[in-house]
Amino acid sequence: MIINLSKICKEGESFDFSQNDRELTDSLRDLIGSHPFKVHFSLRPFEHHIEMKGEIHTEQDEVCSRCAQEFCAKVDLRIDEILMPRLALGRKDHFSRSPIGVESQGPEVTEYENDQLNVGEFVHEAIAFAEPYIPVCSESCRGLCPTCGVNQNNENCSCAKHHSKASSPFSVLESLKMQDFPQRPN
């Protein structure tokens, strides 16, 4: 789905997409599979840029980094973008994708070429960018027992009672696990 940005009227226009849009569904399939999605945004042209505001709502299958169970993660993203024609952005322009020392709260700058906004590419990048590095099924997930591997959310094993950490042949593994899957402080 390509939107011709030169044809957006002065008052702005809004757009809605869902899984009824076959092309967008296809371009998001590698990220969200067959989960439903809703994309809503408005475009409003200014003299030198176009303001884009809206939302993306969908779900993603993730594997919990603590308990290794697959779970369905909600994806709710806000779109707050400034669209600038590529040529208007000089290399040393103060707009850039990740400015150093500038708070990240404001709108992001996205470049476009030939007056075109590729909705599939835009939404794909937004979802991929927001995907967590360390997904957890729940903040309170207790993970797998490092010794016997039971899912400690469902079962209580007695490993901790029977083996002192120092004597366990898996103690090295355990410390690895803690580095790989840090628990967030409460």
Ligand SMILES: [Zn+2]
């Ligand atoms: Zn989990």
Ligand SMILES: [Zn+2]
């Ligand atoms: Zn155990």
